[in-house]
Amino acid sequence: MATLSLDPPQLRLDETRPDPNRARRIIGRTILYVVLGIASVAIMLPFVWMIIASLKTNNQVFAVPIQWVPDPVVWSNYLDIWTKANMSTWLRNTLVLAVSVTFLQVLTGSFAAYGFAKTRFPGRDVLFLAYIGTIAVPWQAYMIPQFIIMSKLGLNNTLWAILALQAFGAFGVFLMKQYYESIPDELSEAARIDGLSEYGIWRRIVLPLSGPAIATLVLLTFVNTWNDYLGPLIYLRDPDIWTIQIGLKSLVSQYNAEYALIMTGSVLSVLPIAIIFLAGQRFFVQGIATSGMKG
Incomplete structure (x- = not known):
C-alpha cells in the first residue's frame, strides 16, 4: 500500500x-534596442523631411532652422505636379518596365536555377560559377558594347531595349538556386519515377514550394527596375517613353526654383516602392533567411 509523504519538497540550490x-x-x-531605434530614426529622417517639404512653399523648403511643421500646408502641390509635369506618362512607363522586367527575371531565373540545382550535366558547377561571376563585372565595363548591339538591332529609344537587357539576371539565378537546394531531392526523384517531365517538376512541384524566394526576387527586381536611372537615360530619349527617374531629373532642370514641386514628385516616386516593400517584407525576410539552407 502506497503512503503519502508529508515532507516538503526539496528545492534545488541552482533554482534559488x-x-x-x-x-x-x-x-x-x-542597449541594442536603443541603438536600433536611433538608427531607424536616422534612416527615416530624410524621408520624413521629404514628405514635409512637399507640403511647403518654395521659400520654406530650405529655410534655416528647419520648419518641421508646414505653415501653411500646401496641399495644392500634389495637384500642380500633374499639370506642370507629365507624371502620368512617367509613372505608366515605369510601371510597365518594372512589372515586365520582374516577370521575365522571375521566369528565367527560376527556370535556370532549377537546371543548376536539380539536374546533373557535365560542367554544371563550372558554368554556374562563370555565370555568377558576371555579378562582379561592373555594368560600365560592357555598357558601350551593349549600346552598339541595341543600336544595330534597332531597339534604341524604345522600351524593348530595357526589357532585352534586364530579362536575365545572375543574382536571381543564384538566389533561386540556393532556395531550391533546400527542397528535398526525393520529391523530384519521385516525380520522375511517376513520369513527370523536368518542366512539369519545376512548374508543379518546385515552383509552388518556393514562395518566399520568389517574393524576395520580385521585391528586389521591382525596386531596382523602378529606381533605375542610368539605363533609361542612355536608351530612352523620347519624352513620351521616359521613366519617373528621368522625368524627375527633367523636372529639376525645367523648374529649378520649384523645390516643393520637386519634393512632391519624389514622394510620388517613392510611395509605390514603400507600399510594395511593406506588403512583402515578411516574405522577403523569410526568403533571405532560408536561401542559404540546404535540406
Whole structure:
C-alpha cells in the first residue's frame, strides 16, 4: 500500500540562486534596442523631411532652422505636379518596365536555377560559377558594347531595349538556386519515377514550394527596375517613353526654383516602392533567411 509523504519538497540550490548573466543580458538587449531605434530614426529622417517639404512653399523648403511643421500646408502641390509635369506618362512607363522586367527575371531565373540545382550535366558547377561571376563585372565595363548591339538591332529609344537587357539576371539565378537546394531531392526523384517531365517538376512541384524566394526576387527586381536611372537615360530619349527617374531629373532642370514641386514628385516616386516593400517584407525576410539552407 502506497503512503503519502508529508515532507516538503526539496528545492534545488541552482533554482534559488540568481542568474548572474541575466542582468547583463537585459542591459545588452536594452542597449541594442536603443541603438536600433536611433538608427531607424536616422534612416527615416530624410524621408520624413521629404514628405514635409512637399507640403511647403518654395521659400520654406530650405529655410534655416528647419520648419518641421508646414505653415501653411500646401496641399495644392500634389495637384500642380500633374499639370506642370507629365507624371502620368512617367509613372505608366515605369510601371510597365518594372512589372515586365520582374516577370521575365522571375521566369528565367527560376527556370535556370532549377537546371543548376536539380539536374546533373557535365560542367554544371563550372558554368554556374562563370555565370555568377558576371555579378562582379561592373555594368560600365560592357555598357558601350551593349549600346552598339541595341543600336544595330534597332531597339534604341524604345522600351524593348530595357526589357532585352534586364530579362536575365545572375543574382536571381543564384538566389533561386540556393532556395531550391533546400527542397528535398526525393520529391523530384519521385516525380520522375511517376513520369513527370523536368518542366512539369519545376512548374508543379518546385515552383509552388518556393514562395518566399520568389517574393524576395520580385521585391528586389521591382525596386531596382523602378529606381533605375542610368539605363533609361542612355536608351530612352523620347519624352513620351521616359521613366519617373528621368522625368524627375527633367523636372529639376525645367523648374529649378520649384523645390516643393520637386519634393512632391519624389514622394510620388517613392510611395509605390514603400507600399510594395511593406506588403512583402515578411516574405522577403523569410526568403533571405532560408536561401542559404540546404535540406
